[in-house]
Amino acid sequence: MKKNKRTLWLFIVLAVIQLAVPLYMIWRFEDTLQTGQQYTWITAPVDPYDALRGRYVDLQFKDAKAPILNSDLLHSGQTAYAIIAKDEKGHAFISGVSAFRPEGNAYINVKINYIQDNTIANFTLPFKRYYMREELAPIAERAYRQNAGRDGIVTVRVKNGNAVVEELYIGDKTIYEYLRAERQK
Amino acid sequence: MNQKAVKWLYGQLPELVKKEIIPAESADLIHSYYGPVDKSLGNRTLLTMFGIVGVILIGLGIILILAHNWEQMSRMTRTLIVISKLLIAQILAGAIIWFKKDNALWTESTSTFLMIIIGSSIALIGQTYHIADDFSNFMLTWMLLSIPLVYLMRVTTPALLYLIGITTWAVSGDFGDIDKHLIWVLIALNGPYYWKLIKANPYANPPVLISWVLTPCFYICFGKVFSIQLQHLSMLIYATLFAATYFIGLIWFDNPVKTWQKPFKAIGLTGCIGISFLLTSKKGWYYIGQGFNNIEKSEYLLLFSLLVLVIILSIILVNKKSRRNLLFGGVPIVAGLGLLLVYFDLSGINSTVLMNGYALLLSVTLIRRGAREKSLGMLNIGMLMIAILIIMRFFDSNFSFVVRGLTFVVIGSCFLVTNWIMVRRKKEVTQ
Numbered sequence: 227m228k229k230n231k232r233t234l235w236l237f238i239v240l241a242v243i244q245l246a247v248p249l250y251m252i253w254r255f256e257d258t259l260q261t262g263q264q265y266t267w268i269t270a271p272v273d274p275y276d277a278l279r280g281r282y283v284d285l286q287f288k289d290a291k292a293p294i295l296n297s298d299l300l301h302s303g304q305t306a307y308a309i310i311a312k313d314e315k316g317h318a319f320i321s322g323v324s325a326f327r328p329e330g331n332a333y334i335n336v337k338i339n340y341i342q343d344n345t346i347a348n349f350t351l352p353f354k355r356y357y358m359r360e361e362l363a364p365i366a367e368r369a370y371r372q373n374a375g376r377d378g379i380v381t382v383r384v385k386n387g388n389a390v391v392e393e394l395y396i397g398d399k400t401i402y403e404y405l406r407a408e409r410q411k
Numbered sequence: 412m413n414q415k416a417v418k419w420l421y422g423q424l425p426e427l428v429k430k431e432i433i434p435a436e437s438a439d440l441i442h443s444y445y446g447p448v449d450k451s452l453g454n455r456t457l458l459t460m461f462g463i464v465g466v467i468l469i470g471l472g473i474i475l476i477l478a479h480n481w482e483q484m485s486r487m488t489r490t491l492i493v494i495s496k497l498l499i500a501q502i503l504a505g506a507i508i509w510f511k512k513d514n515a516l517w518t519e520s521t522s523t524f525l526m527i528i529i530g531s532s533i534a535l536i537g538q539t540y541h542i543a544d545d546f547s548n549f550m551l552t553w554m555l556l557s558i559p560l561v562y563l564m565r566v567t568t569p570a571l572l573y574l575i576g577i578t579t580w581a582v583s584g585d586f587g588d589i590d591k592h593l594i595w596v597l598i599a600l601n602g603p604y605y606w607k608l609i610k611a612n613p614y615a616n617p618p619v620l621i622s623w624v625l626t627p628c629f630y631i632c633f634g635k636v637f638s639i640q641l642q643h644l645s646m647l648i649y650a651t652l653f654a655a656t657y658f659i660g661l662i663w664f665d666n667p668v669k670t671w672q673k674p675f676k677a678i679g680l681t682g683c684i685g686i687s688f689l690l691t692s693k694k695g696w697y698y699i700g701q702g703f704n705n706i707e708k709s710e711y712l713l714l715f716s717l718l719v720l721v722i723i724l725s726i727i728l729v730n731k732k733s734r735r736n737l738l739f740g741g742v743p744i745v746a747g748l749g750l751l752l753v754y755f756d757l758s759g760i761n762s763t764v765l766m767n768g769y770a771l772l773l774s775v776t777l778i779r780r781g782a783r784e785k786s787l788g789m790l791n792i793g794m795l796m797i798a799i800l801i802i803m804r805f806f807d808s809n810f811s812f813v814v815r816g817l818t819f820v821v822i823g824s825c826f827l828v829t830n831w832i833m834v835r836r837k838k839e840v841t842q
Binding site: 230233234236237241242243244245247248249251252255256259262282304305337352353354355356357359360367390407 | 478493498501504508509525529536538539541542543556560563564815828
């Protein structure tokens with residue numbers, strides 16, 4: 227019985243860790259959504275044959291590449307810091323990629339895919355999926371594909387390098403409002 | 412010991428005592444040594460297996476129901492679902508630790524259920540916050556949160572799932588900023604549990620099952636971690652791995668038990684024969700010859716260090732047992748000679764001839780052994796190997812359909828005649 231008691235205590239410690247990890251993840255994402263800075267990203271046109279992947283809308287962005295800052299050494303697979311800037315219309319884009327955490331600038335943690343000519347870094351933005359209900363996702367995917375690049379916009383909250391998708395818009399409507407309006411037509 | 416054998420022994424004891432071959436005290440001592448025959452053992456194993464399959468199905472069902480993505484559920488509701496399902500699975504596992512720690516059915520099922528629920532909880536969070544491209548992190552977090560269950564509940568199914576999960580993490584190839592050699596530490600986390608099981612009884616179900624899963628997982632992880640060193644010499648390097656596995660099986664795990672209870676021997680031998688036959692192809696050696704000058708030092712280093720390991724194991728085998736099975740594990744040595752021959756002739760034709768000779772020798776040895784030991788199975792495997800060898804050579808050369816057809820008829824006839832002779836001989840012996 228004594229041994230069982232010790233095992234049970236160890237199990238309780240493990241159970242607390244098992245609970246703490248997902249709760250920490252939730253807290254981090256919630257904190258980014260609640261207090262992070264909001265950016266809007268224009269989505270790029272989607273190749274129709276690559277687009278349908280499972281039950282989510284596969285978000286595409288044009289030019290997922292940017293110059294490497296300060297001649298930093300970067301390699302594929304590495305996590306780097308992409309600095310966010312805004313264009314004249316207020317839409318976000320990545321102005322440069324650095325191997326070191328930038329001070330004073332808003333940034334996103336990105337994974338480097340490959341390096342071009344030692345000066346340009348190609349990366350994947352961490353917010354390229356928008357999960358939806360299984361029967362809605364293909365319809366949304368179609369609507370998004372028809373409008374992406376024209377008025378497909380995604381809002382993202384960014385804090386301390388973490389980025390969380392807030393909402394997907396087609397024109398000025400959220401994807402759910404858009405689908406509802408389409409259904410009523 | 413095998414419960415069937417114990418049952419048979421107990422059946423013999425009264426007669427042995429009656430005929431005064433052994434005294435009654437000895438029969439009692441034998442009884443107390445082996446203990447009662449557990450008739451319910453087979454049923455219990457079956458029940459445990461059904462229990463595990465049941466909870467895996469329930470867990471997968473929960474994952475699928477949540478994957479539907481109920482948009483009516485707020486983020487708060489989703490958080491509550493994550494916490495409550497984790498808590499329920501944990502309370503179940505905790506209760507089993509307290510009340511029924513020694514019941515395999517309960518410990519295996521609840522720990523497996525908890526492991527699946529941990530994965531589904533992290534997946535639900537990913538879905539809620541639209542997280543992408545985090546498969547490798549997801550797998551690693553899931554596995555690391557689950558592995559302590561193996562030790563706290565002394566369970567095998569989570570140990571197996573852990574090995575599969577860690578291998579999946581390695582296969583995803585997305586190591587990020589983590590050194591890929593961490594995989595060896597991650598695999599070793601299962602080590603103490605596995606070692607304890609092997610020390611208790613290496614032929615019991617749990618260690619045998621782990622060995623069956625561990626061996627292919629190890630090969631896959633090895634291929635992923637040493638991908639650069641495997642560019643030109645992958646076949647030769649894998650030949651050394653299979654041979655090492657085979658020798659380990661022969662040296663330390665070769666009691667007279669069923670074949671499936673000797674995974675190292677079975678996997679190693681199949682791999683050795685498979686690689687020997689693959690290396691009989693002209694094309695394979697031709698490509699090795701073409702890339703011969705580009706082979707890096709690190710590739711040679713890996714190959715030779717593994718060859719040294721195989722040689723050490725073969726010396727242990729010869730010292731401990733016989734050299735009877737040495738030939739079947741000799742593929743890396745023969746292939747190493749083949750590599751030396753490529754150095755003199757880049758076309759690889761000499762090496763191809765050498766490997767064909769070796770494969771033929773293996774087949775003939777099996778046929779001879781089968782005939783001598785009157786084992787129809789062994790004889791047929793030997794003949795099948797020769798048949799495969801001949802068929803493979805057809806792909807290398809251009810023969811007419813008539814020649815191919817005739818050869819197939821001859822091979823088929825040989826099979827029939829040899830089997831007929833063997834069956835007749837066996838009958839004569841029994842009569």
